[in-house]
Amino acid sequence: MDGVHDMGGRPEHFGPLKPLDPAEKPFGEPWEGRAFAVTLLANRAATASNLHAFRHALERVPEKEYLADYYGRWLGSAEILLVESGLLAPGAVEARARKLRGEAVEDPADPEPNKPTMESGGGGNLRSVEAAPAFAVGDRVTTSSDAASGHTRLPGYVRAKVGTVTALRPAQVLPDTAAHFIGENPQHVYSVTYDAHDLWRADSEPFSLTIDLYENYLERAQ
Amino acid sequence: MQPGIDLALRTEALESLLLERGLADTKTIETFIGIYETQVGPMNGAKVVAKAWTDPEYKARLLAEGTAAIAELGFKGPQGEHMVVLENTPAVHHVVVCTLCSCYPWPVLGLPPSWYKDSAYRSRVVREPRAVLAEWGTVLGDDVEVKVVDSSSEVRYFVLPERPAGTESLSEEELAALVTRDNMVGVTKVSTGVAAP
Numbered sequence: 001m002d003g004v005h006d007m008g009g010r011p012e013h014f015g016p017l018k019p020l021d022p023a024e025k026p027f028g029e030p031w032e033g034r035a036f037a038v039t040l041l042a043n044r045a046a047t048a049s050n051l052h053a054f055r056h057a058l059e060r061v062p063e064k065e066y067l068a069d070y071y072g073r074w075l076g077s078a079e080i081l082l083v084e085s086g087l088l089a090p091g092a093v094e095a096r097a098r099k100l101r102g103e104a105v106e107d108p109a110d111p112e113p114n115k116p117t118m119e120s121g122g123g124g125n126l127r128s129v130e131a132a133p134a135f136a137v138g139d140r141v142t143t144s145s146d147a148a149s150g151h152t153r154l155p156g157y158v159r160a161k162v163g164t165v166t167a168l169r170p171a172q173v174l175p176d177t178a179a180h181f182i183g184e185n186p187q188h189v190y191s192v193t194y195d196a197h198d199l200w201r202a203d204s205e206p207f208s209l210t211i212d213l214y215e216n217y218l219e220r221a222q
Numbered sequence: 223m224q225p226g227i228d229l230a231l232r233t234e235a236l237e238s239l240l241l242e243r244g245l246a247d248t249k250t251i252e253t254f255i256g257i258y259e260t261q262v263g264p265m266n267g268a269k270v271v272a273k274a275w276t277d278p279e280y281k282a283r284l285l286a287e288g289t290a291a292i293a294e295l296g297f298k299g300p301q302g303e304h305m306v307v308l309e310n311t312p313a314v315h316h317v318v319v320c321t322l323c324s325c326y327p328w329p330v331l332g333l334p335p336s337w338y339k340d341s342a343y344r345s346r347v348v349r350e351p352r353a354v355l356a357e358w359g360t361v362l363g364d365d366v367e368v369k370v371v372d373s374s375s376e377v378r379y380f381v382l383p384e385r386p387a388g389t390e391s392l393s394e395e396e397l398a399a400l401v402t403r404d405n406m407v408g409v410t411k412v413s414t415g416v417a418a419p
Contacts, residue, residue: 008321008372013345017357018337020410022402026258026333031230036333037254038237038246045245055323070324070339072229078236088239096235097227124303125376153374155321157348169377170304189375205352207368212375 002147002156004063009157009200035071042078046085047116051125052179056151057081086114116181121173127186129171133215135190139165140221143213151179154217158192158209161199162221166210167191174214187214263332264403266297267380270330271406272398275385285309288380292330302329302378308371309382310408315366316381317355317408319347320373327378331403338407348372360410381408388414 007013027033040049047053054077058066061076075093082088089108098105121127135141145160153175167190174185193210223232240246270292274281284291288305292298305327308316320326321344326334337343347354351370352362362368371379383405389397404410 005322007341007344008319009349010345013341014349015342017342017346017354018340020337020358020404021335022264022404024335026263027255028336029230031233033255033259034237034251035229035233036258037251038233038240040254041240041246041250042236045240058323067341069229070336072232075229075232075236087243087245092239093232093235094223094227096239097231098224100231100235100238101226126303153322155372155374157321169306169375172376189377191377200349205350205368207351207370209348209370209372211372212377214375 001059001150001152003059004066005059006156008155032071035075039071039074039078042082046081046087047181048120050116050118050178050181052151052173052175053081053116053181055175056179057084059151084114085116086111118178118181118183121184121186125173126170127173127184129186129188131188133168133188133190135165135188135215135218135220137165137167141165141190141192141213141218142221143217143219148176150176152176152217154213155211157199158194158211158213161194163192163194163198165190166193169212172214174216176214176216185216187216189214190218192218258328258333262297262299262328264330264401264406265398266295266332267327267330267403267406268398268401269295269394270297270380271382271401272394274382275397276394281382284382292380297329299329301325302327304377305330305380306377307380307382308369308408310384310411312384313365313367314369315355315362315408316369316371316379317347317351318371318373318379318381319344321345321348322374325373325378327380330380331406335403355409358404358409381406383408383412386412386414 043054057077057080061073065076066073079093083090089111092108095105142162169189171186171188174187177183177185189212191210192213193208196204196207274284284307288307324334324339351368405412
């Protein structure tokens with residue numbers, strides 16, 4: 001889906017880079033480590049650790065909250081996943097937070113659990129696909145110009161551009177269906193390389209951009 | 223969320239709700255935090271790089287079958303299902319990003335740093351990588367081919383930086399101490415800490 005998370009090449013996000021700090025610790029504040037662990041456990045409880053459902057929840061965190069803080073974004077996604085799976089009532093976290101700071105607030109009643117399920121071909125995301133790959137190294141490929149309405153790993157900036165297949169990668173679960181629990185729908189995956197001048201303007205810096213795309217995103221370029 | 227509920231309080235609230243439902247336990251929470259605070263981080267990737275610099279056969283395996291070669295040193299796990307190693311040379315410079323979220327090769331680099339997760343890096347490096355690298359002091363000549371890699375699938379990319387000149391006498395351990403996460407994402411080159419003549 002289109003949204004704030006799809007940042008590649010979007011000028012509204014341009015600005016000064018954050019400083020490099022090789023000594024930066026994984027968690028700047030103790031709560032960040034707890035938010036990291038609690039979100040992983042929330043996703044385990046809500047979706048059996050469906051990574052694609054987690055990413056899709058991150059994409060649906062309200063824009064202001066998404067941009068404000070990285071682990072804040074994780075907390076937002078954890079709440080979306082827990083509410084959607086019926087493990088927590090909407091507003092339950094806010095009510096608990098107010099209670100913790102001393103307000104007289106009742107916890108909302110828990111809803112009926114409604115955990116989504118999906119048949120899985122095993123752990124992780126790598127799968128085997130019986131059909132032969134549709135494309136080979138050297139093929140010129142493009143994608144649809146349409147934005148997917150749900151989760152996708154096809155960013156806006158490569159949509160409808162023409163690139164060249166430069167490598168075949170291991171076949172993988174398709175995020176677009178797995179995120180919605182429709183099915184794993186494994187696909188061949190290709191590294192596709194674009195010339196910067198085909199992605200951007202003719203006066204762009206010279207460079208190449210390589211991105212991994214799932215077979216069902218691709219069509220042969222004319 | 224009401225004003226005045228900060229992220230630390232929100233975390234505490236979520237944690238308490240999960241704990242009382244048996245969906246989380248303190249020991250697992252602390253284990254997850256501890257793994258990324260002490261065991262998994264850029265020091266792992268630095269060992270891979272130092273070994274590749276000193277053992278040509280290892281380097282060949284690393285470039286051919288990254289996942290297996292990295293696992294030889296004991297590094298594997300979440301966000302490292304299939305690793306591809308990109309070699310930087312005087313002629314070719316790779317730099318890695320995830321424009322859609324913040325995918326990062328956890329087993330070798332740990333959790334991503336602030337700058338990698340930030341909007342400015344995610345938006346700009348696929349549009350003007352030379353300007354991005356130069357802003358961090360990595361100025362590449364016009365003769366260097368710049369290759370940007372956007373981690374959009376479950377393949378994770380890891381940059382094997384160039385070994386700096388003047389390090390011939392260093393041990394593998396001393397070499398590993400020179401390598402930073404920034405080198406292994408491809409935003410800086412390895413520095414020996416000694417100013418160039």
